[in-house]
Amino acid sequence: MAIKYAILGLLSWRPASGYELRKYFSESVALYWSGNSNQVYPTLVQLHKDGLVESEVRQQGNYPPSKVYNLTPAGETALREWVVADPPVPQVRNPFLTQLAWADRLNDEELASLLGRYEREVQMKSLMQRELIRRGPEGPARTPREQLLWTMIADHDCRIYEAELRWLERLREELGKRRTA
Amino acid sequence: MAIKYAILGLLSWRPASGYELRKYFSESVALYWSGNSNQVYPTLVQLHKDGLVESEVRQQGNYPPSKVYNLTPAGETALREWVVADPPVPQVRNPFLTQLAWADRLNDEELASLLGRYEREVQMKSLMQRELIRRGPEGPARTPREQLLWTMIADHDCRIYEAELRWLERLREELGKRRTA
DNA sequence: GTTGCCATGTAAGGTGTTACATGATTTA
DNA sequence: TAAATCATGTAACACCTTACATGGCAAC
Numbered sequence: 001m002a003i004k005y006a007i008l009g010l011l012s013w014r015p016a017s018g019y020e021l022r023k024y025f026s027e028s029v030a031l032y033w034s035g036n037s038n039q040v041y042p043t044l045v046q047l048h049k050d051g052l053v054e055s056e057v058r059q060q061g062n063y064p065p066s067k068v069y070n071l072t073p074a075g076e077t078a079l080r081e082w083v084v085a086d087p088p089v090p091q092v093r094n095p096f097l098t099q100l101a102w103a104d105r106l107n108d109e110e111l112a113s114l115l116g117r118y119e120r121e122v123q124m125k126s127l128m129q130r131e132l133i134r135r136g137p138e139g140p141a142r143t144p145r146e147q148l149l150w151t152m153i154a155d156h157d158c159r160i161y162e163a164e165l166r167w168l169e170r171l172r173e174e175l176g177k178r179r180t181a
Numbered sequence: 182m183a184i185k186y187a188i189l190g191l192l193s194w195r196p197a198s199g200y201e202l203r204k205y206f207s208e209s210v211a212l213y214w215s216g217n218s219n220q221v222y223p224t225l226v227q228l229h230k231d232g233l234v235e236s237e238v239r240q241q242g243n244y245p246p247s248k249v250y251n252l253t254p255a256g257e258t259a260l261r262e263w264v265v266a267d268p269p270v271p272q273v274r275n276p277f278l279t280q281l282a283w284a285d286r287l288n289d290e291e292l293a294s295l296l297g298r299y300e301r302e303v304q305m306k307s308l309m310q311r312e313l314i315r316r317g318p319e320g321p322a323r324t325p326r327e328q329l330l331w332t333m334i335a336d337h338d339c340r341i342y343e344a345e346l347r348w349l350e351r352l353r354e355e356l357g358k359r360r361t362a
Numbered sequence: 363g364t365t366g367c368c369a370t371g372t373a374a375g376g377t378g379t380t381a382c383a384t385g386a387t388t389t390a
Numbered sequence: 391t392a393a394a395t396c397a398t399g400t401a402a403c404a405c406c407t408t409a410c411a412t413g414g415c416a417a418c
Contacts, residue, residue, distance in 0.1 A: 001405075002276045009283035019369050030282060032274050036407065041371060062415060064369045083284050084291060087277040087299045089306060090345065092338045093213050095183045096268040101211060101320060101334060102190035103264050104327035110265060118268045125270060139282060146285035148359060152352045153282060157273045163344035164271065171333045178329060182377075200397050217379065222399060243387060245397045 004043055006031045008071065008079040011053060013140045017066035018044055029132060030139060030153045044069055052078050108179060119168050126161035133158065185224055187212045189252065189260040192234060194321045198247035199225055210313060211320060211334045225250055233259050289360060300349050307342035314339065 010021060010031075018041050025035030033039065044067075047053045052075035055067040071079070096118055103111055132138070133154045141147035191202060191212075199222050206216025214220065225248075228234045233256035236248045252260070277299055284292055313319070314335045322328035 002279050003405085005283070006279050009279070012283065012286075017369075018371090022369095031279060032272070034407065036409095037369095037371065038373085038408090039406065060368090063367090064414070066369060079283060080286055083280055084287060084295065085280075087280055087295065087302070089302045090275045090277060091213070092341050094271045094337070096271060097334045097337060098183050098187050098190070098212060099264055099266075099268055100330055102186070102193065102260060104324055104330060105193075105261055106265060114265065114268065121268070121270045143285055145356070145359060148355055149281055149285060152348075152355065153278045155351075156275070156278060156348050159344055159348050160273050160341065163340050167333075167337050167340050170336075174329055174333065175326070178326060184377085198397075199399090203397095215379070217381095218397095218399065219380090219401085220378070241396090244395090245386070247397060 001043075003033050003039060004047065005079060005082045006033065007040070007043055007047065008052060008075055008082075011069055011071045012076060012079055013142075015068050015070045017058070017068050019066060028138060029129070029157065030150065047075070050078075051075075108175075111175070115168060115172060119165065122161055122164050122168070126158065126165065129154070129158045129161060182224075184214050184220060185228065186260060186263045187214065188221070188224055188228065189233060189256055189263075192250055192252045193257060193260055194323075196249050196251045198239070198249050200247060209319060210310070210338065211331065228256070231259075232256075289356075292356070296349060296353060300346065303342055303345050303349070307339065307346065310335070310339045310342060 006025075007021060010016060010024060016024070018037070021044075022035040022037060022040050025031055025033045025040070028035075044053065044055075048055060048069075052072060053069045054072050055069045057065050058068045059065050099114075103114060106114065133151070137147055137150035137154060139146075139150035139153075141150065187206075188202060191197060191205060197205070199218070202225075203216040203218060203221050206212055206214045206221070225234065225236075229236060229250075233253060234250045235253050236250045238246050239249045240246050280295075284295060287295065314332070318328055318331035318335060320327075320331035320334075322331065
């Protein structure tokens with residue numbers, strides 16, 4: 001349950017309501033959760049039960065009141081413990097590869113079309129990510145080092161997309177070689 | 182539900198029982214599902230209901246009888262339709278990046294240790310993948326082109342791990358620059 | 363007057379995991 | 391005698407998603 005720590009992290013940056021957290025998640029690329037209410041609100045309740053956050057009600061004129069959450073010292077400790085812990089091994093799970101695994105039933109044109117459509121999607125993602133980086137890092141920049149970390153996090157996805165494109169190019173080459181042979 | 186098509190694909194290669202499919206999944210890297218029974222058996226029942234597979238009972242001496250599944254023509258059609266369909270966009274979801282997002286609370290040594298432990302894990306994965314490729318492609322090789330596809334699928338994960346390692350190296354460099362500055 | 367924002371939440375479902383239940387047989 | 395293999399399946403739980411319920415206020 002990594003979103004729990006994503007929320008603790010955001011609250012360690014600045015106090016926020018469930019609604020504000022949801023908005024942040026929905027706009028964030030680095031913290032890639034959708035920000036749906038069914039995940040955020042129950043998680044906040046759980047964190048409160050565990051004594052990792054505390055909340056106070058913010059009354060705001062015409063708008064409905066909101067519960068603004070804050071990290072407790074225990075919350076800060078829990079976050080720190082998670083951050084130093086052994087990171088999980090990343091797993092590559094690209095459904096496209098499963099599709100490709102059974103693609104020998106396609107003829108050369110159909111296969112080329114499939115690869116073309118996939119390439120366009122990845123290229124789009126790659127360009128969008130580059131644009132996000134151009135606009136500057138999205139997260140907290142309380143220190144120069146933290147700003148660097150968030151910049152590199154954004155850069156990470158970019159590099160993965162580019163590796164994907166290079167692999168595709170290689171696949172095209174190999175298929176071409178086979179065809180002319 | 183991509184595992185559904187992974188199963189259809191395997192059955193298009195050769196008939197198999199639920200048990201054999203599970204064994205294949207648990208050993209396969211390309212078809213990355215764990216192969217747990219709770220996923221395989223109900224999926225087979227569903228495919229049977231949908232008329233995409235048919236089954237016959239194989240009696241085998243001392244061992245318990247097994248249901249051997251086979252693709253129907255409708256199953257072959259469904260598989261083909263899925264294979265030509267627009268591939269989903271790959272999403273990069275590395276929990277380590279979330280951890281790194283809040284890692285500015287660590288001092289330089291703690292951060293270096295975290296990166297080191299992550300690097301070792303990725304390096305291990307990368308080496309294991311290289312070894313798998315050296316042993317030859319795991320999937321069907323009914324045609325030279327199909328063999329090429331499966332080789333490139335194995336190569337894909339390798340390249341992703343290597344991109345990850347290059348990114349890590351870059352992150353280390355940037356952190357070093359900042360430190361000496 | 364319909365759409366959209368503010369703000370809380372619930373319902374239902376898809377997808378995946380580990381662990382268990384059952385029961386015979388083979389291997390160490 | 392303890393374990394692993396063969397073979398089916400269920401239970402419980404983790405995580406994530408879209409869609410809905412409620413209700414006032416703002417903007418076009």
